[in-house]
Amino acid sequence: MNSSILFKFVSITKKPTVTLSTILVVFFLIGCNHNKVLVKNHQHEQLNDKHETEAHHNKEIFYSLPGLKHGLMQSPINILSDQSEKGEHNVTFDFKDEINNVQNLGHTVQLDFEPGSTVNVDGKIFEFKQIHFHTPAEHLIDGITYPMEMHVVNTLVGQAEEETTEYLVFSFLFKMGKENKFIDEFIHLIPGDKNESEDISTGAVNLRNLVDYDPKHVLNSYFYYKGSLTTPPYTESVNWFVMNTIIDASPVQIQQINKIQGDNARRIQALYDRPVSNK
Numbered sequence: 039m040n041s042s043i044l045f046k047f048v049s050i051t052k053k054p055t056v057t058l059s060t061i062l063v064v065f066f067l068i069g070c071n072h073n074k075v076l077v078k079n080h081q082h083e084q085l086n087d088k089h090e091t092e093a094h095h096n097k098e099i100f101y102s103l104p105g106l107k108h109g110l111m112q113s114p115i116n117i118l119s120d121q122s123e124k125g126e127h128n129v130t131f132d133f134k135d136e137i138n139n140v141q142n143l144g145h146t147v148q149l150d151f152e153p154g155s156t157v158n159v160d161g162k163i164f165e166f167k168q169i170h171f172h173t174p175a176e177h178l179i180d181g182i183t184y185p186m187e188m189h190v191v192n193t194l195v196g197q198a199e200e201e202t203t204e205y206l207v208f209s210f211l212f213k214m215g216k217e218n219k220f221i222d223e224f225i226h227l228i229p230g231d232k233n234e235s236e237d238i239s240t241g242a243v244n245l246r247n248l249v250d251y252d253p254k255h256v257l258n259s260y261f262y263y264k265g266s267l268t269t270p271p272y273t274e275s276v277n278w279f280v281m282n283t284i285i286d287a288s289p290v291q292i293q294q295i296n297k298i299q300g301d302n303a304r305r306i307q308a309l310y311d312r313p314v315s316n317k
């Protein structure tokens with residue numbers, strides 16, 4: 039065997055040796071990296087736990103469990119139509135449909151009513167105050183979450199200042215469909231900056247354009263229950279009328295409102311044997 043042959047032999051035999059040791063080193067490194075990944079994942083989980091604890095702590099402010107801090111009549115709820123009982127309310131309107139202001143409150147878009155529009159429900163008179171939006175919807179019907187919910191907020195007329203304000207809220211759920219004329223009337227008027235408001239001249243924005251028929255017909259089918267405000271201080275003095283007619287708004291309109299206010303829906307709360315009636 040001359041030296042060149044020897045060299046060839048060595049180089050031939052060495053090649054697989056190098057390759058094998060390289061493979062072993064690679065496997066070893068992969069093994070180490072895998073362990074590192076596991077450690078990293080573990081650390082990540084710990085971080086996640088920390089974040090979740092913090093998030094849970096924050097949620098305590100906004101999403102306290104009913105019965106622990108806010109009583110047993112919290113809103114919103116998942117309305118189970120099969121488990122609701124027939125029950126009608128006597129509702130008559132003295133509604134002027136005068137909206138005079140639109141506000142970008144950061145956490146919601148709000149429209150204000152000119153004073154003087156009222157609704158009589160079972161002999162109690164409530165005054166129209168404001169309209170605001172939630173994206174996605176807060177109330178669920180039979181477990182279905184809609185992309186948007188609109189609250190028309192009214193307060194009982196003639197209450198003493200020290201009394202807990204009694205509310206009546208008409209809630210409208212939206213699905214993605216055709217463009218909504220009412221939303222179209224004000225969406226370009228919403229101020230771009232948070233906490234800014236814009237005056238609206240009477241007649242420019244009309245709630246009656248929410249549907250292309252007489253909006254009173256929406257009241258032909260609704261769910262009623264007693265609950266709370268869905269924002270702090272979660273006061274349990276709200277008469278909820280959740281309309282069973284789902285209103286159309288275009289995907290773009292819903293996205294535009296969501297872009298301003300973000301996701302601002304409170305999670306559903308336990309019913310705790312409260313009766314839900316339907317018409």
Ligand SMILES: [Zn+2]
Binds near residue numbers: 170171172189268
């Ligand atoms: Zn609301």
